[in-house]
Structure formats: C-alpha cells, structure tokens
Amino acid sequence: MKNIKDIELQLSDTIKKALQIIDSGAMQIALVIDKENKLLGTLTDGDIRRGLLKGYTLDSSIKDIIFKNPTVATISDTKEDILRKALEKKIHQIPIVDHENRVVGIKEIEELVKPTTKTNKVILMVGGLGTRLRPLTEKTPKPMLKVGDKPILQTIIEKFAEYGYLDITMCVNYKSDMIREYFQDGSKFGVSINYILEEQRMGTAGALSLLKEKPTEPFFVMNGDILTNINFEHLNNYHFSNNSLATMCVREYDFQVPYGVVNIKDNRILSIEEKPIHKFFVSAGIYMLSPEVLEYIPKNQFYDMPTLFKKIIEENKNTASFPLREYWLDIGQMEEYKKANEEYYEVF
The missing domain is CATH 3.90.550.10 (Spore Coat Polysaccharide Biosynthesis Protein SpsA; Chain A)
Known part of the structure; x- marks a missing residue:
C-alpha cells in the first residue's frame, strides 16, 4: 500500500498546487483530507481540466472541483473485495480508509494482480x-x-x-x-x-x-x-x-x-x-x-x-x-x- 503523504491536499489549497502534486507523482491522483485525516474527496487531472473549462483559474481553491464521492475500500476489505470494487468502477487506484473514514493509504490495482513478497x-x-x-x-x-x-x-x-x-x-x-x-x-x-x-x-x-x-x-x-x-x-x-x-x-x-x-x-x-x-x-x-x-x-x-x-x-x-x-x-x-x-x- 502506497504512502499518501506526497499526494495529500487540503480544501484551501489551490488548483495550481494540486497540479504540481498530480504531475509529480506516479499515481496521477490527489487525496483531499481534513485536519483529522478524514477523506473529503479525490482530485485527478480530469477533474482539474473540467474545472478550468468552467472558468476556474490556477489560483482558485480546489473545494468546488473535487470529486466528493470516490470509491474507497476499508481496512477490513480483503484483496478480492478491493479488486472487485476497482474493476466495477474501472479505476486504477483506490483509497484505503479506516472505519472512521481516516485515510491510511492508497492501493494501486496493479499491485493486487502482481504478487509481491x-x-x-x-x-x-x-x-x-x-x-x-x-x-x-x-x-x-x-x-x-x-x-x-x-x-x-x-x-x-x-x-x-x-x-x-x-x-x-x-x-x-x-x-x-x-x-x-x-x-x-x-x-x-x-x-x-x-x-x-x-x-x-x-x-x-x-x-x-x-x-x-x-x-x-x-x-x-x-x-x-x-x-x-x-x-x-x-x-x-x-x-x-x-x-x-x-x-x-x-x-x-x-x-x-x-x-x-x-x-x-x-x-x-x-x-x-x-x-x-x-x-x-x-x-x-x-x-x-x-x-x-x-x-x-x-x-x-x-x-x-x-x-x-x-x-x-x-x-x-x-x-x-x-x-x-x-x-x-x-x-x-x-x-x-x-x-x-x-x-x-x-x-x-
């Protein structure tokens, strides 16, 4: 499971900062969290592009363009549960949260089908x-x-x-x-x-x-x-x-x-x-x-x-x-x- 520290954003962050995080990371996604580390939403390059088309600028806050209902897996989901959710939604990454919706990591689907020791x-x-x-x-x-x-x-x-x-x-x-x-x-x-x-x-x-x-x-x-x-x-x-x-x-x-x-x-x-x-x-x-x-x-x-x-x-x-x-x-x-x-x- 990937560490999320490098892909975290706060609601007050700008679209410009979000682009920097997404472009610099291999996962092409950012997780938007609150001060208690609870997941508020996700942000991808596509979300940003749609926001720019609506008239938002690079200095605008991300709060109005984040995806607020992302597919997530919980810490109690099995590998099969996570893979099934990802395939159903056709997504390549899925945030992992605990039972209080606090983010503990992110899983890349390629890892689920490729065994690692x-x-x-x-x-x-x-x-x-x-x-x-x-x-x-x-x-x-x-x-x-x-x-x-x-x-x-x-x-x-x-x-x-x-x-x-x-x-x-x-x-x-x-x-x-x-x-x-x-x-x-x-x-x-x-x-x-x-x-x-x-x-x-x-x-x-x-x-x-x-x-x-x-x-x-x-x-x-x-x-x-x-x-x-x-x-x-x-x-x-x-x-x-x-x-x-x-x-x-x-x-x-x-x-x-x-x-x-x-x-x-x-x-x-x-x-x-x-x-x-x-x-x-x-x-x-x-x-x-x-x-x-x-x-x-x-x-x-x-x-x-x-x-x-x-x-x-x-x-x-x-x-x-x-x-x-x-x-x-x-x-x-x-x-x-x-x-x-x-x-x-x-x-x-």
Missing part, C-alpha cells in the same frame, strides 16, 4: 494443548485439526502467503513432530518455515523471547487456532500509520443479560432495563508488534499478551486497536469447531 516476519503460536477439544486433540494438536479439507494451520499460512508474508516461524510444543512433519520447511506451501520448540509452556507472548533472530521491522503474532479473512496488509499499514508500538486486533462481543436489570441507589429504584445487551471489545488473538516490544518480554518465562500490553500501556507507550469486521472464528471448543466446518467453504 513482504519481509515482515509472521510468528504463529501453535503449542497449545487444546484440552477443550478433547478427545479430538488427544492424538492431534489443535492447529492440525482439519477444517474443510485441510488443517486449520494450513489455512492460516495460505492466507499470509496470499498477502506476500512468507517468512514464518512456528512456536511449537504439544505433538510438535506432527506439525514439523506436515509443513517441513514450508516450501511446498510457498513459504519459509522455522520452528521454535517451547520446552515449557510460555504463554501467548513468552515464546517471543526464544527468537533466534530478532525482527528488525514490525512483525505479526497470531494464535494457531483462528480462522479469519483479515487483510494482513491493512493491519501492517494501520500499525505503521498509527505509529503504534503494539497493535491488537479486537472483535466486538455482545452479551445479553437474561433478566431485567434493576438500577438502584441506596434503597431506591432508579430504573429497570429489560434484558439489556452489553457490548465489549475482546482480543482476537492477532497482533502486530514493533521490534522494541521484545525488550518487555522476560527470558524463558510464561508471559501472555494481556500482560505485555498492560506493561506497554503503563509506560505510556502508544498502542492501537484494529477492529475486525471480517470473518473471524476462534476454534476453542467443540461448538466452534463444528461451526468452522459448516462455514468453511462458504467463506474460504
């Missing part, structure tokens, strides 16, 4: 015991349970590969030989796989202290029992644009109280809410971390992600939440495993 590392936590899925996990590690026609872990790897993230490390423990034997060095899946053996349970973050080669750029961490259609490239760009030290993917979760809730003060009833629904954001088990985060993780100790985030927050370092809108399922119990198999072919 990214250098960000992917760390997969696949050492869990899967006790809640017994008896299925008595002989098979949970990430190797089949959903559809392949192991859960294979689908995860293929989704990362789809976005060009091929450098994968697996943190293994329980029945690790089955995982190693199936994936080997990853070449038959188009990726490169290294393994870290957890001699003891290390938690969702502790195994990061065992990395032989420390990442030099932001890297992904993901639990090995999750099925999702997340756009990993958008997560990477979102982490960067928010200048975040640690980014956590979050999922909205709602819980309905099965009773009427009575709000009281002292002995007086203030109100009654009938079966209210409470909404929360929960961790989705997918993270983007900057290399500096590794300094917070103790060596060879159990350490989980919530503890890591608490430590970073306590030190007033910047963290970010990446809300998931796309398909996501944590296969932790038998009910979710059955649901995953029912939905797999429709989603993937």
